[in-house]
Amino acid sequence: MPVRLKDIARDLGVSVVTVSKVLRGNADIGEETRRRVLKRMKDLNYQPNMMARGLASGRTYAIGLVVPDLVHPFFAEFAKSLGGVLRASNRALILASSEEDPEIEQQEIRTLLSRGVDVLLIASCQANLATFYEPGDDRTPYLLFDRHFPHFVGSDDVKVGETATNHLVAIGRKRIAHIGGSNTSPSFDRLQGYRRALAESELPAAESYVIVRERVEESGDRIGFQAMQELLKLESRPDAVFCYNDLTAIGAIEATLQAGVRVPEDIAFIGCRNLRYADYLRVPLSSVDQGTMELGRIAGGFALDLSAKPEQALRSIFLPSTLVARESTVGGSNMRPGV
DSSP states (O other): OOOOHHHHHHHHTOOHHHHHHHHHTOSSSOHHHHHHHHHHHHHTTOOOOHHHHHHHHTOOOEEEEEESOTTSHHHHHHHHHHHHHHHHTTOEEEEEEOTTOHHHHHHHHHHHHHTTOSEEEEOOOSSSOOOOOOTTOOOOOEEEESSOSSSEEEEOHHHHHHHHHHHHHHTTOOSEEEEEEOSSHHHHHHHHHHHHHHHHTTOOOOGGGEEEESOTTTSHHHHHHHHHHHHHTSTTOOSEEEESSHHHHHHHHHHHHHTTOOTTTTOEEEEESOOTTGGGSSSOOEEEEOOHHHHHHHHHHHHHHHHHOTTOOOOEEEEOOEEEOOHHHHSTTTTSTTO
């Protein structure tokens, strides 16, 4: 038969209330008692009945996560890190993909709300996330990540754009292009950072050097390939490209190599997110690392806080980003000044 709280309480000579408080993480339990209870739970392989707890508390002990693309490495790594935090607190993680479609995003949000999740985490594909509540809804707390809205956890994407572009300036590039996204705050902010860095370096920001496309999270490699083909046709083609993300950069590099143009000697590339396989590409990719695993850990802690105290004041958490330079910018002879 399943192990019950009363069994653990009887074995240890404590009350069921005490065992229940340990399970809920209450602070009014002594450390020695907490240690004994947790050890006995482990020895007996106790598995909490989350349905029963939910009925008693009015909570589901489940966190909903909506991302633009479930198979994108960035969102997969984020979900893995987030899931580890939630698992340690006996929370379930329910995943959904918007496929970078605002209507699908709204549908998935409504589905998760109908399941009664305690907190929603959303990487929205919309420029401005309108309220998703309807009359009569319980106001489920939510957290935006990788998108700059209230209750936000992520990077300063203006700074990301500046860091990537300044790196290209520092290695002597003068005609710097940008392949970006559209309709999301990271897209707008990274483009702003790119333009700000060029202005500070007194370099031209030709509109022909800026190509923005939709669905760069879901189809970045294909979009990067096609956008780079356009840039290669320019009479004065760029000598460097800052790409919205690493997938976009991978596609852009492939188009460049297929055209017989050298990377990085003729055109240097930098992406964003620092995917784990960037070192193993045909041309290892320079990137801006946004600390994906740490982002998932912090978002998990934030979600647990919101679950316990839903009426918290809005706040945002910015994580630092780091430049990781590889052969796509610092290989070959591209360190020559004035290239």
